[in-house]
Amino acid sequence: MEPIHKKVGKNLQAIRKSRALSLDNAAELTGVSKAMLGQIERGDSNPTISVLWRIVNGLRISFTALIDDVEPEVTVVSPEEVEPFMEEEGAYRAYPLFPYNPRTKFESYLVELDPGCTHLSEGHNDGVEEYIFVQKGALELTVGEETFTAETGCSMHFSANRTHAYRNTGAETARFYTVIFYADAAARG
Amino acid sequence: MEPIHKKVGKNLQAIRKSRALSLDNAAELTGVSKAMLGQIERGDSNPTISVLWRIVNGLRISFTALIDDVEPEVTVVSPEEVEPFMEEEGAYRAYPLFPYNPRTKFESYLVELDPGCTHLSEGHNDGVEEYIFVQKGALELTVGEETFTAETGCSMHFSANRTHAYRNTGAETARFYTVIFYADAAARG
DNA sequence: ACATTTGGTTTATTATATTGTACATAAGCG
DNA sequence: CGCTTATGTACAATATAATAAACCAAATGT
Known part of the structure; x- marks a missing residue:
């Protein structure tokens, strides 16, 4: 497990090189000294939040671009694979499609709600x-x-963040996809 | 516009208090000194990335919880409001539902693809x-x-990140929702 | 009422972040 | 090839991050 400041350094260097920027260019864009950028990239120094902020603003990247890992793949989920969560005596059925992903911070479901059903x-x-x-x-x-x-x-x-309720006001089963985004782990509980 | 280290301080204090934690408790959870946590919260000091790392891990929050702003509301988008982007001579139609949101980092569309149509x-x-x-x-x-x-x-x-193509292999118009997540601004182009 | 604990702040010290500048090497150009 | 410029690293000086310990006021316990 790599210390965070070394990971930040690697990510920063990768981003800078992918844009064919020299340390001089990056120093101009960010307002952080060339010497400091070099130290950060080599993992020789542990930047403060203010320095990192200048970097992300100067290079127009996100903070997570400096702290995240990577990973790919194609996933296909078919209906038969999914067991619904049921509530309201089966009148509310939530089919989990993609579980919570720490990277994107959201999870998704297909929900079915029978006529007249209210789910709180x-x-x-x-x-x-x-x-x-x-x-x-x-x-x-x-x-x-x-x-x-x-x-x-x-x-x-x-x-x-407030109590909310879904209600099917029609004559047929309502069906909707729901994507739930969690800003952080505490939000997720 | 508030300096980032002051915003971090305010966010940290809000989170700590919302959990009824004292500086002592937080220091134990994070391994960062009580004095330093106090300085950070008061905006008197500019923490390094490693200290922030210990804080987010100790408190089990995300970095964004420390650097982000807030905002609420309910938005309803109905089909009539949306004009589709068309390609493949109209056989591919993408209806934008929610534009890119810097907070969640994704945007969403409803896509229609006529039979036999391939969209690259x-x-x-x-x-x-x-x-x-x-x-x-x-x-x-x-x-x-x-x-x-x-x-x-x-x-x-x-x-x-690789070339990909959608193709409708059925006899009827295919319709699907697509949620596109961008890890950072550079990813979005 | 008094003693102890809690919670946040201050102080003094040490380590290190950050910068400007110098240096060595590589790259580019005529 | 020689000269100039570009690039990244090393060095030294200064500012500040981070800590342990002390301090003070408020809250809690006996």
Whole structure:
């Protein structure tokens, strides 16, 4: 397990070289001395948050680009592989499609809600956002004191830190995809 | 515009207090001295990446929890609001649902592909991942030299840094949601 | 009421982050 | 090939990060 400051150094050097920038160029772009950038890349020094901030802003990268690892692949999930979680006596069925991924920080489900069914969700922690893509049916979303409607083809996005409820207001089973984003591990609980 | 080390300090203090932790407790959890945590929270000192690492690991939070801002709301997007991008002479139609969000780092579309249509996508930059939720139809995905099939109800996830193509192998229009995650701004281009 | 603990801040010390400058080597050009 | 420029590293000086210990006020326990 590599110390974080060495990983940062490697990532920084990889990014700089992928852009064919010299240390001089990078120093100009970032306002961090050439000598310091060299030390960081060699893992010889442990930069402060302010220096890193100047680097990410100067190079226009994200902070995570400096601290993350990598990994690829194609994954296919077919319906038969997935067992739903059921609530509301089976009238609410959530099929997990992709589990939480620390890299992207979200997980996804296909949800089915029978006619007239309401599913209540206690507010998640702060930093949780939900995206809803209504595939079929008529849905009513209540967040706090407010109510929103969405039908086939509609999409919704909201911060999920308050109690919210989904309700099927139509005559047929409603079906929607939900992508849940967690800003951090604490948000996920 | 607040210096990053002061923002980090405020975020750290907010998180610590939300968990009813004293500086002593936090020092134990993180292995960073109580005095240093206090300095960081007051914005009196500029922590190095290694100290931040110990903090995020000790408190089990993400780096972004320390550097990000906040914001809420519910957004509903209905089909009439969305104009599709068209390619392949109209046989490929991409309806943008939610634009790229710097916070979650992804954007989402509803894509329609007419029967027999193939849509080629040049590889995105490294750090781009795609999630596909097939709403309807028979889809064939080719990534590099490999081919994968997915039909109604299937989902797919892959790293999108190589040339990839979608093809509708069925008799009806295929329809799928796609969530595109970008690890950083450079990945997005 | 008094003693002890808790929680955050201050102080003094040591280690190291950060810079400007010098240096050695490689690359580019005529 | 020789000369100039570019590039990354080393060095020395200065500022500051990070700690252990001490301090002080408030909270808690007996």
